[in-house]
Amino acid sequence: MVLLHRFTAVVPLIASLALVGCAGDGGGVQSQKMAAIKARGSLICGVDGKLPGFSFVGPDGRYSGLDVDICKATAAAVLSDPAKVTYRDLSATERFAALSSGEVDLLSRNTTMTLSRDAPGGNALAFAPTTFFDGQAVMVPATSGIRSLKDLAGKPICVETGTSTELNLADRMRELNATYTPLKFQSGDQTFAAYLQGRCVAVTSDRSQLAAKRTGFPNPAEHLLLPDMLSKEPLNPATINADPAWADAVRWVVYSLIQAEELGVTAANIDAKVAEAKANKNLAQLRRFFGVEGDLGKQLGLPADFVVRTVKAVGNYGEMFERNVGTGSPLKLERGMNQQWRQGGLMYSPPFL
Amino acid sequence: MTSRFQIPPWWRNRRYLPWLVQGAVALVIAVVVAFLLTNLLLNLTARGLLLSWSWLGQPAGFDLAETILPFDASLPYWRAMLAGLVNTLRVVIAGLVGATVLGTLIGTASFSSNGLLRRLARVYVEVIRNIPLLLQLIFWYFVVFLALPNGRDALQLPGIVLAKSGLFLGSPELVDGVWQAPLRFTVEFGALLTGLVVYTAAFIAEVVRGGIASVPKGQWEAATSLGFSPLLTLQRIVLPQALRVIVPGLNTQYISLAKNSSLAVACGFTDLYSVSETTLNQTGRAIEVMLILLGSYLVIDLVISALMNGLNGLVQLRER
Numbered sequence: 159m160v161l162l163h164r165f166t167a168v169v170p171l172i173a174s175l176a177l178v179g180c181a182g183d184g185g186g187v188q189s190q191k192m193a194a195i196k197a198r199g200s201l202i203c204g205v206d207g208k209l210p211g212f213s214f215v216g217p218d219g220r221y222s223g224l225d226v227d228i229c230k231a232t233a234a235a236v237l238s239d240p241a242k243v244t245y246r247d248l249s250a251t252e253r254f255a256a257l258s259s260g261e262v263d264l265l266s267r268n269t270t271m272t273l274s275r276d277a278p279g280g281n282a283l284a285f286a287p288t289t290f291f292d293g294q295a296v297m298v299p300a301t302s303g304i305r306s307l308k309d310l311a312g313k314p315i316c317v318e319t320g321t322s323t324e325l326n327l328a329d330r331m332r333e334l335n336a337t338y339t340p341l342k343f344q345s346g347d348q349t350f351a352a353y354l355q356g357r358c359v360a361v362t363s364d365r366s367q368l369a370a371k372r373t374g375f376p377n378p379a380e381h382l383l384l385p386d387m388l389s390k391e392p393l394n395p396a397t398i399n400a401d402p403a404w405a406d407a408v409r410w411v412v413y414s415l416i417q418a419e420e421l422g423v424t425a426a427n428i429d430a431k432v433a434e435a436k437a438n439k440n441l442a443q444l445r446r447f448f449g450v451e452g453d454l455g456k457q458l459g460l461p462a463d464f465v466v467r468t469v470k471a472v473g474n475y476g477e478m479f480e481r482n483v484g485t486g487s488p489l490k491l492e493r494g495m496n497q498q499w500r501q502g503g504l505m506y507s508p509p510f511l
Numbered sequence: 512m513t514s515r516f517q518i519p520p521w522w523r524n525r526r527y528l529p530w531l532v533q534g535a536v537a538l539v540i541a542v543v544v545a546f547l548l549t550n551l552l553l554n555l556t557a558r559g560l561l562l563s564w565s566w567l568g569q570p571a572g573f574d575l576a577e578t579i580l581p582f583d584a585s586l587p588y589w590r591a592m593l594a595g596l597v598n599t600l601r602v603v604i605a606g607l608v609g610a611t612v613l614g615t616l617i618g619t620a621s622f623s624s625n626g627l628l629r630r631l632a633r634v635y636v637e638v639i640r641n642i643p644l645l646l647q648l649i650f651w652y653f654v655v656f657l658a659l660p661n662g663r664d665a666l667q668l669p670g671i672v673l674a675k676s677g678l679f680l681g682s683p684e685l686v687d688g689v690w691q692a693p694l695r696f697t698v699e700f701g702a703l704l705t706g707l708v709v710y711t712a713a714f715i716a717e718v719v720r721g722g723i724a725s726v727p728k729g730q731w732e733a734a735t736s737l738g739f740s741p742l743l744t745l746q747r748i749v750l751p752q753a754l755r756v757i758v759p760g761l762n763t764q765y766i767s768l769a770k771n772s773s774l775a776v777a778c779g780f781t782d783l784y785s786v787s788e789t790t791l792n793q794t795g796r797a798i799e800v801m802l803i804l805l806g807s808y809l810v811i812d813l814v815i816s817a818l819m820n821g822l823n824g825l826v827q828l829r830e831r
Contacts, residue, residue, distance in 0.1 A: 251788050274795060281795040312689055314576075314676060319776070319788050328574045328584045339576045341699070342785055344776045348649075352779060355657040357698070359676060359688075390653055 160391055186479075188459055189403030195236055200244045203229035204262035208346060209371045209485035211491075212268050212290075221245050222247040224482040225266040228289060228395050228412065231468040232264055235411045235460050240471035249322045249345060250431030254281050255486040259399055264408060266395040268292075268364065270322050277394075284405035286395040287412045289475075291481075291495040291504050294326050296366040297372065300380050302359055307386045311336035316358035318342070318349045326389040327362050346371070360384075364391050366483065366491060373488040407458045417447065417507040418474035420498055425473040432466060447510045454510060476507060515741045533592060567592075573789055574602045576781050577697050588790055591718065597808055600780065602703055603811065607687065609708035610768060611761070614715025619745060621720050632716065639713035644704030645774055650700035652778035661696070662688050699780040704774070711768045722757035723749055754826040762819035766812045773808070783807055802808055 184334055203343075205213035205225050208304055213223040221229075230240035233304040248256050257265045258281070271288070274280035280327050296315075298304045303395065307330060317324050319342040331338050341358055343349040350371050353361035353362075361368070365383065372378045392459050395412065397405045418424075444449045449462035456462060481494060483489045497503025521527050555561050571591040575582050578594040579601065620632040639647075660666065663685065672683040672690055678701060679692035726749045734744040741804030765826060775782035784804065791800040 251792060254792075254795065274793075312687060314689075319785060319792070324573050324789055325793060329571055331574070338574070340574045341576055341779045342776075342781065342789070343779050344788070348779070350778070352657065353652055353655060355675075356661055357657050357779075388595055414602075418538070 160488055164214055182366060189401050189407070191263055191397070191401045191404040192236060192407060192459055194465050199237065200242045200246045201229060201236060201264065202246060202262045203232070203234040204246050204248045204253055204265040205229065205265045205378065206346075209268065209367060210373055211366070211489040212370065213266070217502075222482070224266060224290060224478055225395075227472040227478045227482065228266040228286075231266060231415060231472045232408055232411050234467040234471035235407070235464040238461065238467060248319060250325070251344070254283070258282065260398075263404075264395060264397055268367065268393045270364075270391045271394045271396075272322060278399055282399045283334060283396040284399050284402065286397070286405070286408045287391040287416070287507075288394050288504070289412060290332070290366060290393040292364045292366050292391040292393050292426060294323050294362060294391055295368055296360050296362045296384040296388070297353075297368045297381050298360045298384060298385060300382050304359060304384070307331075307388075308334055308336065310338055310360055312338065313360065314341050314358045315337040316341050316343065316349045316353045316361040318346050318363065319344055321363075322391070323362055323364070327508065330386075330388050332482055362388065365395070366393075369489050369491055370483075371436075403459060407460055410460075411464070411468055413473040413510075414447075414468050415472070415478065415509040416498075416505050417510060418465065418469045419476040419505070420500070420507065423447075423469055423474055424477055425470055428466060428469050443510075523630055551798075561800055563689070563796070564799060566796055566799075569794075571790070572793065575786065576779075577700070578781070591786050592783065592790065592803065595781060595783035598781055599775075599783040599807075600811070602700065602707065602772050602775065602780070603703055606707040606711065606768050606772065607815075609704065610711035610715055610764070613708055613712035614764075615719050617712060617716035618719025619723065621716070622723055622745075624741070636713045636716050639709060640717075644710050644771055645777055646705040647779045648774055649705065651706045651709075652699070655705075656698040656702045662690075665690065688827045692828035697780075699775075699778055702778045703775050703780045703782075706774075706778070707768055707771060710771070711764055714764045714767070715761065716801055718757055719753070720761065722753035722755075725756045726752045751826075755828065758819060758823045758826055762816060762823075765819060769811050769815060770808060789793065 185424065188486060189420070203226075205211050205221065205223075208222070209223070209225075211223055212394040213221055216222055218492060226245070229243045229245070233243045234240040246256065246262050248262070248265070253267055253269065254275070256262050264415050265283075266289075268290070269275075270292075271285045276282050276285055296307065296310070302340055304310060310331075311334070315338050316325065317327060317340050324340065327338075327340065341352060346367070349361060349363075349474065352358060354375065363371075363386075368383055372381055375381060395408060397408055399405075418428075431444065432450070435441045435448050439445070442451075446454060448466055449455045449464070455464045458464070458472050461467065473481070476498070479493065480486055483491045485492065493501075493503060495504045497505065499506040515527060522531065544774050552561075568587045570585050571588045572584050573591070574584050575591065575594055577598070579597050580590070582590060582594045583820060608698060615645040617632045617635055619787075620628050621636075623629050645670050659673060660674045661675040666673050667673075670680065670682060672679040672692070675698065677695050677697040679690050681692055681696040683690050683695075684691035685691075723745075730748055730752065734748045735741075739748065773784040776785045776788065787800050787804050791797055794800070
């Protein structure tokens with residue numbers, strides 16, 4: 159009996175030690191992930207790599223795009239250098255395993271935020287704010303005579319496996335009570351190749367992705383996007399639940415770009431704005447935003463002037479959008495839902511207080 | 512003079528020594544496996560991802576392009592995976608038959624008295640076995656099968672239609688631009704099957720060639736002197752003896768074929784791997800889905816192995 163008592167007394171002791179250990183790891187400003195990135199001197203960023211406008215390798219061998227700019231902004235905030243990013247091209251299926259196993263620090267790969275991907279019992283990801291509000295659409299050849307989802311009944315449709323598009327398509331076709339043949343391919347390239355070869359009469363994916371892929375078609379004008387929106391697809395960068403401090407840092411890096419646009423701060427005028435804020439004590443909002451006063455950056459474990467670094471690296475959100483996917487780019491996408499909230503869009507940053 | 516026989520200590524005893532060595536190796540393996548398993552379990556528990564199988568009963572929510580078992584999106588995940596498994600088995604069984612027939616033909620052709628045929632067989636084997644299977648599948652699917660005409664322009668024979676969407680048998684009809692028929696094989700199935708058969712046949716041809724070459728030349732000569740025709744010699748004298756060498760080699764090729772069928776995802780065929788990929792993405796249950804996949808391919812290969820070992824027992828020389 160004495161032995162048993164001793165044993166039961168030891169158990170809570172060990173348990174409490176374990177708890178203390180956890181508190182030591184998770185608490186405080188310093189995140190393990192951020193410490194690892196600083197030690198490594200490079201941010202490992204998971205991207206698609208084959209999607210013009212979002213992440214694409216140009217003829218000069220450099221990555222560019224909206225998703226890539228998030229990687230650069232994060233590297234600028236953490237490592238003070240937007241070039242210190244190691245890119246990993248990930249397929250739709252690989253991406254979550256790569257993130258949760260720690261192979262990549264940040265996933266910036268047109269990933270839709272969903273409940274099951276966010277929940278601890280699902281993929282256990284921590285999502286940063288939406289960088290692009292998208293929706294699933296369907297592309298058909300202009301000559302096919304198909305003008306709405308209903309016309310697709312009984313027809314083969316090309317889909318990429320391992321994406322939420324597969325499920326959305328099934329849901330919508332079930333609602334319409336239409337049978338169809340889903341042809342699934344592992345990579346986007348194969349999906350679009352099969353569509354171009356005429357194996358499917360339609361291909362479905364996010365609207366932005368269809369527009370991006372269409373720019374590479376032999377005759378982009380021969381393909382049109384159906385007006386139907388099959389789903390809501392908010393595309394967010396993601397980290398893992400296990401490191402909340404790192405997730406917070408990434409979240410506010412994204413917000414800094416949105417807030418910069420709202421405040422009229424651009425890559426071109428940021429130096430002047432910072433000088434102005436330093437000279438004028440009454441510009442309290444700008445002073446806090448740039449880290450001239452207060453310790454907002456430090457609270458996140460980032461440099462005080464992390465906002466200055468992110469905006470200098472990639473510009474504000476509006477500049478990023480125009481450069482990569484906007485009407486001036488080959489994708490020619492309207493701002494639409496991705497407009498600032500003051501202009502009736504959904505881009506809204508909480509206050510930097 | 513009496514020399515006393517001394518019993519050696521047990522660790523030098525021939526009777527125990529093998530057991531000792533085997534035991535030590537088994538212990539090392541057990542420790543490594545136990546370490547890996549505890550590591551896995553610890554990390555999974557830490558991430559709240561302990562193995563759970565309840566998701567198998569939830570509705571899958573996605574559709575499958577072609578199934579033998581009836582399937583729709585409201586059926587549970589296990590039905591989707593079963594449908595995928597059946598498709599895998601379908602392509603594996605058809606592939607085994609096709610590859611065996613083609614491989615045997617090419618293997619025997621390399622002993623033909625016709626020089627052109629002999630050389631063609633060699634060229635086939637050398638070209639096919641030196642190109643990666645994945646490339647060949649993509650070639651068959653995107654270059655050959657998807658180049659077929661579509662709709663009204665499809666190749667038509669009475670009762671048979673070959674179109675871009677597949678092979679249709681038994682009074683096919685064109686409904687709203689899409690071919691319909693009671694019996695159909697999709698081009699995805701066709702491309703995968705063709706790729707697997709063509710590729711594996713090159714290896715089987717080599718196994719068959721080796722088997723035939725192992726039969727002494729005297730057997731050929733004896734049969735010829737008895738008045739057997741070359742075909743009859745092959746059929747009655749050479750092949751039955753060659754089978755003893757061929758069957759174990761075939762086993763390896765059959766197993767490779769079954770495993771290679773998982774490349775189906777390259778040409779859009781709904782096999783077990785393709786269904787598992789969707790399931791994995793929707794449930795986030797990577798370990799469980801992978802375990803099911805590993806288990807399924809292991810069982811398929813073990814069954815093939817067992818059948819081939821049985822066949823091997825039948826063709827072995829029976830000593831009386």
